[in-house]
Amino acid sequence: MSDQHDPNESGDSGDEARFQPRDGVTETIAVLQTRLPDHHGLLLCLDFDGTLAPIVDDPEAAEITPTNAELVDRLRDAPGIELAVVSGRGLADVRGRVDVDDVTYAGNYGIETDYGDGDIEVHPDAAAAESVVERVRTRLEDELEDEDGVAVEDKRWTTTVHFRRAPDRAEAVTDRVEAVVAEHGDDQLTTASGRAIVEIKPDVETNKGAVVSGFAAEADGYLPMYVGDDVGDRSAFEAIDAAGGVSVYVGDEDIGATATVASPDEVAALLRWIADDGVDYVGGNGAVDETH
Ligand SMILES: O=P(O)(O)OC[C@H]1O[C@H](O[C@H]2O[C@H](CO)[C@@H](O)[C@H](O)[C@H]2O)[C@H](O)[C@@H](O)[C@@H]1O
Secondary structure (H helix, E strand, O other): OOOOOOOOOOOOOOOOOOOOOHHHHHHOOOOOOHHHHOOEEEEEOOEEEOOOEEOOOOOOOOOOOOHHHHHHHHHHHHOOOOEEEEEEOOHHHHHHHHOOOOOOEEEHEEEEEOOOOOOOEOOOHHOOOOOOOOOOHHHHHHOOOOOOOOOEEEOOOEEEEEOOOOOHHHHHHHHHHHHHHHHHHOEEEEEEEEEEEEEEEEEEEOOOHHHHHHHHHOOOOOEEEEEEEOOHHHHHHHHHOOOOEEEEOOOOOOOOOOOOEEOOHHHHHHHHHHHHHHHHHOOOOOOOOOOO
């Protein structure tokens, strides 16, 4: 997934009358119309940055679009819908940005999970590496201090180094991060790329795919669906494929997802259809939800 052309840079249009859903939205709706009648419900897993919120230069400034915020709130209470927000951000951070309670949140690529009751479970192996992550983060903050446009994001269990505002420094910064992790990471950390970022994480057996597989196993009879835009979402797309679900990629490439939509505005069009009409397709062929 290239970061060269970014269709998500624009914000919420704020004018739904002029917004015309394009093919990916129509395609996804057609798939859901066919498949929802055979399921008890829809397990709807949503990424945050680039999916619910447009990509912006300053990670602190990222905001869910007003329309997506309203729709997440509606879908939380919709019959036959189980909602989860699955993010690379820290859990408390992403929960604050979505600001809807009683929804499942996974943060730090699945290291942290809150099943909607406010209790945060942390992957024990990741928790054990906290002091190493902190040491590497401190080191990176020192080493990258003089790099204009480069920022280190503290997510407690992981760390992200941002270079969106210094694109010509991408390679040098990535090399520097990898060198610091190799020297100070005690063989407990790994790195991963994303959209103008390098992530530094504990080298543990969890990612968005593992989290989404776990949610799907618990939501028996529900059609699993994942909407995401980034490299870190690939494991979730693979998990959704393995579970026979529906994957929607937000971007401008064919990555083999069920459908591709262009932006958080198109995600909103999809969420609106699910809230307005999709709920009526659930269980239409006799599958009835009595448990959720
Ligand atoms: O899984 P996500 O919810 O998509 O989180 C992935 C990373 O998103 C954030 O960074 C990205 O969005 C920023 C704001 O638009 C942008 O400036 C940056 O270039 C993107 O990579 C977040 O800051 C990271 O912590 C997340 O891991």
